[in-house]
Amino acid sequence: MKDRNVEYPGRFTMTDEDGNESVITLERNEGTVTEEGTALNSKNLLSDTVAANYYGMDSSAAPNDIFSFLAITTDTAQKFIDAGLESVTLDSIADFIIDKITAKLADSFTVEEYTASVATSANGYGSNTFDVTKEGYTALGILGVNLSGTNTSYTHLIKFILTSETEALVAWKNTNSSATVTPTVAVKILYIKEE
Numbered sequence: 001m002k003d004r005n006v007e008y009p010g011r012f013t014m015t016d017e018d019g020n021e022s023v024i025t026l027e028r029n030e031g032t033v034t035e036e037g038t039a040l041n042s043k044n045l046l047s048d049t050v051a052a053n054y055y056g057m058d059s060s061a062a063p064n065d066i067f068s069f070l071a072i073t074t075d076t077a078q079k080f081i082d083a084g085l086e087s088v089t090l091d092s093i094a095d096f097i098i099d100k101i102t103a104k105l106a107d108s109f110t111v112e113e114y115t116a117s118v119a120t121s122a123n124g125y126g127s128n129t130f131d132v133t134k135e136g137y138t139a140l141g142i143l144g145v146n147l148s149g150t151n152t153s154y155t156h157l158i159k160f161i162l163t164s165e166t167e168a169l170v171a172w173k174n175t176n177s178s179a180t181v182t183p184t185v186a187v188k189i190l191y192i193k194e195e
Contacts (some may be wrong), residue, residue, distance in 0.1 A: 001047075001063075002060070008191040009101055010025050046063050081166050094178055108192060109193070111133075112191070114168070115185065120172070120173075120182065125172070125174070126155075127169065128170055129162065130168040132162075132167060134189075137193055139166065139191055141162055141163050143190050147182045147185055148184045150181065151181045154175045162189075
């Protein structure tokens with residue numbers, strides 16, 4: 001809010017019955033003031049600090065703007081309550097929104113895991129091509145690859161890539177110079193549902 005600022009506070013123009021004008025200045029003459037009361041100014045009605053820190057508004061905000069904001073906020077809170085939230089807090093609203101988004105995403109996205117075991121000769125390279133075709137879905141990318149099994153400490157990933165919407169390639173190296181290893185390769189693929 002902004003206070004009214006004028007050149008001559010308390011100045012008025014008085015016009016008599018004949019139309020003659022005269023400029024007068026009015027001053028309070030109230031006798032003894034027993035209670036000063038709260039001043040009627042912008043600071044007491046709606047300070048810039050309150051408008052900015054609590055409502056995100058600038059110095060042009062008026063009390064009516066705050067009442068409108070509170071009415072909208074209260075209406076929104078009631079909608080969350082109607083949707084099943086027992087109490088409305090910032091955290092509960094955030095959780096509610098996340099749950100709704102997650103549910104929506106669950107309808108559109110899914111993850112599948114594919115595995116294969118491939119013998120890899122000593123000090124050699126191994127690879128496997130996975131058919132990642134999934135009816136009604138398009139593969140978007142690889143979320144993760146894991147090598148497990150005996151002697152996998154010698155097995156190191158060197159490449160994993162989605163070569164097409166239906167094929168994923170994983171390659172690794174066996175650093176054991178004296179033994180063949182057969183790692184189990186697991187790859188997770190992210191899909192999006194086709195329209």
